[in-house]
Each structure stands twice: as structure tokens, then as C-alpha cells.
Amino acid sequence: MTSFRIRPAAGADARFLGDMLVEASNWSVARARPRVAVLEDPKVLRYIAGWKRPGDFGSVAEDAHGVPIGACWGRLFPANEPGYGFVAVGVPELTLGVNPQWRAQGVGRALLQAVAVQAGAAGHARLSLSVERANFAQRLYVSEGFVTVESGEDSDTMVRTVH
Ligand SMILES: CC(C)(COP(=O)(O)OP(=O)(O)OC[C@H]1O[C@@H](n2cnc3c(N)ncnc32)[C@H](O)[C@@H]1OP(=O)(O)O)[C@@H](O)C(=O)NCCC(=O)NCCS
Structure with missing residues (x-):
């Protein structure tokens, strides 16, 4: 049984969250870009730029040695600069990534659940x-309660309520 623990994400986690943002952006190996190219893309960078801003929240998973292995975080976007999953002002949009070997x-799933608690x-x-x-x-x-509220050509915007 592999063990990991979840802790709140701090400002000092910016670099690691950047790594996980790259993982999320590169989810399809066929369309993966180098880290620098992903993080130069303003539409991607906005999910992490200036971390940790007021309103940002998230969780980091660490292995038994305290090495970060995954992260999930929420950020608010303005209506005039919406994220890909924007639904309304005041509804945080999530990013999720886990190191490939983990x-x-x-x-x-544990990160998604932890972030839902933080959001509540x-x-x-x-x-x-x-x-x-x-x-x-x-x-x-x-399976974590998200429902599709809008469908694009290849992607869906999903929402879950927080209890
Ligand atoms: C998506 C991602 C965050 C999921 O994290 P994870 O730690 O691998 O997921 P979990 O182990 O919690 O698995 C969740 C469920 O997905 C299933 N699953 C895991 N890997 C899978 C795979 N390669 N194919 C199909 N199902 C898979 C698990 O079986 C599990 O379901 P179960 O609980 O019913 O068994 C991770 O795979 C990842 O970082 N992928 C690349 C980045 C990405 O796609 N981010 C999301 C962008 S929207």
C-alpha cells in the first residue's frame, strides 16, 4: 500500500503547482509541449500566475518523505478574462495534476475531495x-459529483456544488 498525505498548498508551492499545471495541460501525450512552452502560453499561465493570490486555495499531496506528488487548486477569474471552465464570477475553477508515477x-480523488472541503x-x-x-x-x-453544464467541441465545463 503506497502512502501519501494531503496538506494545504502554500505560496512556496508555486513551482510545484506550475509542474502540475504542465501535467494537466499535457494530459494527452500526443499533444504534449515542453514545460517552457506550456508556461509561456498566457491562457495556461493565468491558472498559476502570482500564486498564491488572495482567494487562491488548494491542496498538495506528498509522499512519505514529504516530496510533493500532486496538487489541486482553485482560482477565481474575472468575467472579462475567464478561464476555460468559467461559469460565473465567484465560482473558483480547479486545476488538477498528479505526477505520472503516482x-x-x-x-x-483525495485531492479533489480535500479541495472541495477547502472551498466549502x-x-x-x-x-x-x-x-x-x-x-x-x-x-x-x-464520480466526485461534477455535472456537465456546457459542452464545447472537444471539452466540457463541469460544476459541482460544495456542501
Ligand atoms: C487525472 C488525474 C489527476 C487523476 O489522478 P489519479 O491520482 O491518477 O486518479 P485516482 O487514482 O484518484 O483515480 C481516480 C479514478 O480514475 C481511474 N483511473 C486512474 N487512472 C486511470 C487511467 N489511466 N485510465 C482510466 N481510469 C483511470 C481510477 O481507477 C479511479 O477510479 P476508481 O476509484 O473507480 O478506481 C491524473 O491521472 C493526472 O494527473 N493526469 C494528467 C493531468 C490531467 O489530466 N489533469 C486533469 C486535467 S482536466
Whole structure:
């Protein structure tokens, strides 16, 4: 049994969250770009730029040695500069990524659940995200209570309520 723990994400986690943002952006190996190219893309960079801003919240998973292995975080976007999964002002949009060698071991689900608790504690009623339909992660989101509210050509915007 592999063990990991979840802790709140801090400002000092910016570099690692950047790594996980690259993983999320590069979910399809066929379309993966180098780290620098991903993080130069303003539409991607906006999910992490200036971390940790007021309103940002998230969780980091660490292995037994305290090495970060995955992260999930929420950020608010303005209506005039919406994220891919924007649904409304005040609804944080999530980003999720797990190191490849740690996938399929429950880390992603544990992070999603931890972030939902953080969102509730911060007074949010909903969380949103955008996922490409070909990404199996969509099934994980459905099983964690996310519902598709808008469909694009290849991707869906999903929302869950926070209790
Ligand atoms: C998506 C991602 C975050 C999921 O994290 P994870 O730690 O691998 O997920 P979990 O181990 O918690 O698994 C969640 C469910 O997905 C299933 N799953 C895991 N890997 C899978 C795979 N490669 N194919 C199909 N299903 C898979 C698991 O079986 C599990 O379901 P179960 O609990 O019913 O068994 C992770 O795979 C990842 O970082 N992928 C690349 C980045 C990405 O796609 N981010 C999301 C962008 S929207």
C-alpha cells in the first residue's frame, strides 16, 4: 500500500503547482509541449500566475518523505478574462495534476475531495472545471459529483456544488 498525505498548498508551492499545471495541460501525450512552452502560453499561465493570490486555495499531496506528488487548486477569474471552465464570477475553477508515477493510486480523488472541503470552508457554493472529453479524468469528476453544464467541441465545463 503506497502512502501519501494531503496538506494545504502554500505560496512556496508555486513551482510545484506550475509542474502540475504542465501535467494537466499535457494530459494527452500526443499533444504534449515542453514545460517552457506550456508556461509561456498566457491562457495556461493565468491558472498559476502570482500564486498564491488572495482567494487562491488548494491542496498538495506528498509522499512519505514529504516530496510533493500532486496538487489541486482553485482560482477565481474575472468575467472579462475567464478561464476555460468559467461559469460565473465567484465560482473558483480547479486545476488538477498528479505526477505520472503516482497516478491511479487514489491521489487525484483525495485531492479533489480535500479541495472541495477547502472551498466549502472558504464559503464557496460551487466549483467548476474544464476537461477534454477524451480525458478519463472526466469520469473521475463525474464520480466526485461534477455535472456537465456546457459542452464545447472537444471539452466540457463541469460544476459541482460544495456542501
Ligand atoms: C487525472 C488525474 C489527476 C487523476 O489522478 P489519479 O491520482 O491518477 O486518479 P485516482 O487514482 O484518484 O483515480 C481516480 C479514478 O480514475 C481511474 N483511473 C486512474 N487512472 C486511470 C487511467 N489511466 N485510465 C482510466 N481510469 C483511470 C481510477 O481507477 C479511479 O477510479 P476508481 O476509484 O473507480 O478506481 C491524473 O491521472 C493526472 O494527473 N493526469 C494528467 C493531468 C490531467 O489530466 N489533469 C486533469 C486535467 S482536466
